[in-house]
Amino acid sequence: MRRVRKPINQINVVPYIDVMLVLLVIFMVTAPLITPGVIELPTVGSKLTPPPSPPLKITLNADKTFSLEDQLTKATQKRLSVNDAVAQILELQAKQERPVVIEAAANARYEEVIKLIDLLQQKGVKKVGLLARSPT
Template sequence: MRSRSSHRPMSQINVVPYIDVMLVLLVIFMVTAPMMNPGQVDLPSIGKALTPPTAPLEVIIKKDNSLALRDHASADAEHEVSSEEMVITIKQKQAANAEQPVVISADKNVRYEEVIKVMDVLQRQQVKKVGLLTQSK
């Protein structure tokens, strides 16, 4: 009669072949790595801009929902305007310089609805290059 231990499956894994394969792969990588060229990307180049970017016109929405306009190109202080005056002034500035950007800055306590109203007025008047001005922390 045979003993019970001879019919038991072997519970150990022979790791020697795995170690051999790992060492062969390691040698292959060590030999080929110095031969590889690092990837270089040839980026396209562009010429310098012909005109410097223009300073934006800033539409300011105050806490009481009144509007003010500030031209960063000149050293003028902000001056209060109505919605119609704001559009007329911006259209005149953009007629003189089509690349004139417009930014909207609002007090943080102003409702979002008021900002959207100003953006809507500017969009209906085909004012181009409108953005939002934020303050970084």
Template sequence: MTRRAKHRLMNEINVVPYIDVMLVLLIIFMVTAPMINHGQIELPQIGKSLATPAAPLEVIIKADGSLTLRDRAVSAVEQKVNRVQLINAIKQKQAQNAEQPVVIAADKNVRYEEVMIVMDILQQNQVSKVGLLAQQK
């Protein structure tokens, strides 16, 4: 019986070698970290300053199908227009700024066809930036 007591299995783990390896790795990382080259980002350069975007012209289609135009850059006053006056006003603004954006704000009771007609008129007159204005819930 005394013989069995001497050959008992050891169920403990000796962690001293693991600690030694961890400390050696820590020292290696601490020495090599300052030697690493940090990435340099080369940003592109431009010749002119960036211009702020122009305030969009707002074409409002009311429930009765009438059109009004609001130029938020000048004032918030709505100007009642017909289709010909609308195109003339937009062409005047495009003469000043070729990238003049236009947004269409239609009453929710307006037929979809009316919105498409206005979009078609704008597209035929080379208005490239056309968007739809919606209200958040």
């Protein structure tokens, strides 16, 4: 008598598990042998950024004269012409490059402010700003 074979209705996964275990062993053996790449991290510099130097404040008065205030030494010069003010700023800038802040009186002409900014930029002053007060 011959036996009738029934078809197997389940998948045999044992060979797949064997292959996966062999691959796992291969990766576990080779992983420590691979040399890791050297990463050079940036170091924190010991040099600290110096604090910003206080600006030179120049005020345009209503009578077209200028007042120059050095906030580092608290020295104030009043009633300067535009050329004298620029010369004083350049003299102070020769020691240390500092920003220049321009303040104008409420009734001053803005053409004078523009002239001063142009003169300062022509003479090589790099940092020029305007000082405005908020209305209260």
